[in-house]
Amino acid sequence: MILHLATFRWKDDVTAADVAELTDALRDMAAGIPELRSYVCGESLRLRPGGADFGVAAIVADEDGLNAYLDSAAHAAVYERLLGRMIAERAAVQLPVESSAWL
Amino acid sequence: MILHLATFRWKDDVTAADVAELTDALRDMAAGIPELRSYVCGESLRLRPGGADFGVAAIVADEDGLNAYLDSAAHAAVYERLLGRMIAERAAVQLPVESSAWL
Numbered sequence: 001m002i003l004h005l006a007t008f009r010w011k012d013d014v015t016a017a018d019v020a021e022l023t024d025a026l027r028d029m030a031a032g033i034p035e036l037r038s039y040v041c042g043e044s045l046r047l048r049p050g051g052a053d054f055g056v057a058a059i060v061a062d063e064d065g066l067n068a069y070l071d072s073a074a075h076a077a078v079y080e081r082l083l084g085r086m087i088a089e090r091a092a093v094q095l096p097v098e099s100s101a102w103l
Numbered sequence: 104m105i106l107h108l109a110t111f112r113w114k115d116d117v118t119a120a121d122v123a124e125l126t127d128a129l130r131d132m133a134a135g136i137p138e139l140r141s142y143v144c145g146e147s148l149r150l151r152p153g154g155a156d157f158g159v160a161a162i163v164a165d166e167d168g169l170n171a172y173l174d175s176a177a178h179a180a181v182y183e184r185l186l187g188r189m190i191a192e193r194a195a196v197q198l199p200v201e202s203s204a205w206l
Contacts, residue, residue, distance in 0.1 A: 002150070003143065003206065005108050005158050007194040040106065042198050047105070047166050048173060050195030055108045057160065057198065063150050070151060091110040091194045092153030095145050095160065101206045103106065 001037065001099055002060050004069075006092040007052035014086045019043050019054065022082045026056070029074040035065035038103040052091075059101050066094065104140065104202055105163050107172075109195040110155035117189045122146050122157065125185045129159070132177040138168035141206040155194075162204050169197065 010019070023042055030039035038059035044052060060066045069075060113122070126145055133142035141162035147155060163169045172178060 002148065003158075003160060004151075005110060005160060006153070007108060007110050007196050009194065040198050040200055044196035045105065045199065047169055047197045048107075048195060050109070050193075050197075052194040052196045055106075055196035055198050057106060057108060066150055089194070090153075091112065091155040091192070092151060093110050093147035093155045093158035094150045094153075095143050095158050096148065097143055097206050103200050103204045103206075 001097050001101055002062060002066055003095045003097045003101060004056070004058045004060065004066055004092065005095065006056040006090060008054040008087055009051060009089040010053045010086050011088045018082065018086060022078070022086065025078045025082055029078050030058070032074055033069050033072055035060050035068040037061060038101070040103045057103055059097065059103060104200050104204055105165060105169055106198045106200045106204060107159070107161045107163065107169055107195065108198065109159040109193060111157040111190055112154060112192040113156045113189050114191045121185065121189060125157075125181070125189065128181045128185055132181050133161070135177055136172050136175055138163050138171040140164060141204070143206045160206055162200065162206060
């Protein structure tokens with residue numbers, strides 16, 4: 001399976017309300033994408049210095065599942081409506097994980 | 104529980120051998136830190152554009168566990184010997200996850 005990790009640093013004008021709305025929208029999106037075996041997202045707890053404001057961790061079965069998720073109309077809709085204009089910086093990686101992986 | 108996510112972009116002079124050595128060192132480190140419930144790290148599979156080269160995902164019980172991991176002598180040793188000189192950019196976040204979370 002594949003763990004997709006993404007960290008985001010917001011633009012200065014992003015508000016707490018924007019982040020709350022985005023978090024709900026991403027969770028609703030994830031609930032409707034069957035390829036997502038597991039999905040967590042949210043504002044960082046900021047327990048350590050890290051330079052990022054928000055994170056996403058998603059588990060999919062394989063590359064096709066990853067593309068189905070990231071290329072979905074639902075993901076595009078959240079990006080266009082909210083996420084796209086909020087991002088100052090984004091970093092993403094994919095790591096292989098065991099089939100027992102769950103978030 | 105807490106999911107700690109970190110993404111790294113390397114400096115231009117970092118080699119594949121550096122990354123392989125770092126990956127082994129981080130995994131050995133993680134095996135010796137009881138507070139780490141779950142730990143995965145590695146070079147990104149680069150399946151999607153993302154701007155980062157390497158990722159870490161670690162699950163700990165709580166903030167004390169997170170600090171025990173990140174402030175451990177073992178983590179400091181890997182940072183000083185390898186990781187510190189490789190980093191061009193790092194982004195890290197912490198997200199709350201269910202107790203069933205496992206990587």
